[in-house]
Amino acid sequence: MQFKEKLVHGKLIKRYKRFLADVELEDGTVVTAHCTNSGSMKTCLETGAPVCLTPVNDPKRKTKFTWEMIFINGGWIGINTSIPNLLAYEAIRDGKIKKLRGYTSVKREVTFGDSRFDIFAENDREKCFVEVKNVTMKSGDFALFPDAVTTRGKKHLETLMEVKKAGMRAVMLYVIQRTGVHRFGPAREIDPAYADALEKAVTAGVEVIPVQAEVSPEKIEIVRELPFVLR
Structure with a gap:
């Protein structure tokens, strides 16, 4: 599966309320991304770790990004459960x-x-x-x-x-x-x-x-x- 568009890079600030994550983008902008993973995400959460987001162009959605992956211990981890x-x-x-x-x-x-x-x-x-x-x-x-x-x-x-x-x-x-x-x-x-x-x-x-x-x-x-x- 190839991503249809280039992912947006940033660093994880925090994940909260299970389905939300605050991310600092490379230009310093802080955005809130949707987290599809409803589990605890044990062993794949680390403040400051690099993350990748998919931009979402949907006026009905409150969050304009979907969180796809996080980089921990030398490798990417896919956290999008879909x-x-x-x-x-x-x-x-x-x-x-x-x-x-x-x-x-x-x-x-x-x-x-x-x-x-x-x-x-x-x-x-x-x-x-x-x-x-x-x-x-x-x-x-x-x-x-x-x-x-x-x-x-x-x-x-x-x-x-x-x-x-x-x-x-x-x-x-x-x-x-x-x-x-x-x-x-x-x-x-x-x-x-x-x-x-x-x-x-x-x-x-x-x-x-x-x-x-x-x-x-x-x-x-x-x-x-x-x-x-x-x-």
């Missing part, structure tokens, strides 16, 4: 994720029961529902999810189990938008209920695929799969 869905869609469509190749039709935002999944893929042999999550938290060489308690995420796992029970393929795809990590696992200390639900889902046949994306102000692309460690 990006992984697009990354996953493009990667599955183009056959760039080995375990999700071979589908002739790939669609976004498809309903199953009373839930809506990020991606639905099919061919003449199988149907597959994929739920996508953005991962930014780091502990040692582990990427961890979630960074805050998520009842919604737990519900997605439960619905994926229903998909599997109905005879279709069910996939939990974690898109890790940072480097410096080599494995993925659940953040059990932060949300033990989610970790338990993930373990139950795996036992029920739900597939877990962690993929790592390289993030830069020019583009973000999925480059590799990472090992999944449940415990």
Whole structure:
């Protein structure tokens, strides 16, 4: 995924009220940007760190920028939670994720029961529902999810189990938008209920695929799969 226009550079002053961030631009102007990430953003917040914003030309929006990424410990971290869905869609469509190749039709935002999944893929042999999550938290060489308690995420796992029970393929795809990590696992200390639900889902046949994306102000692309460690 390439950014359609040049991103605006600045430095983070603070993030507050979950969805807002004050940023000092290179010319000294201070602006307020929209933060799409509703989590704690643990391990990817640092006052004074370089950030990149997308300018938004929408008279209906109060904030004129969207916060895309932050530079910490020598690498960019993608914090825009709407990006992984697009990354996953493009990667599955183009056959760039080995375990999700071979589908002739790939669609976004498809309903199953009373839930809506990020991606639905099919061919003449199988149907597959994929739920996508953005991962930014780091502990040692582990990427961890979630960074805050998520009842919604737990519900997605439960619905994926229903998909599997109905005879279709069910996939939990974690898109890790940072480097410096080599494995993925659940953040059990932060949300033990989610970790338990993930373990139950795996036992029920739900597939877990962690993929790592390289993030830069020019583009973000999925480059590799990472090992999944449940415990």
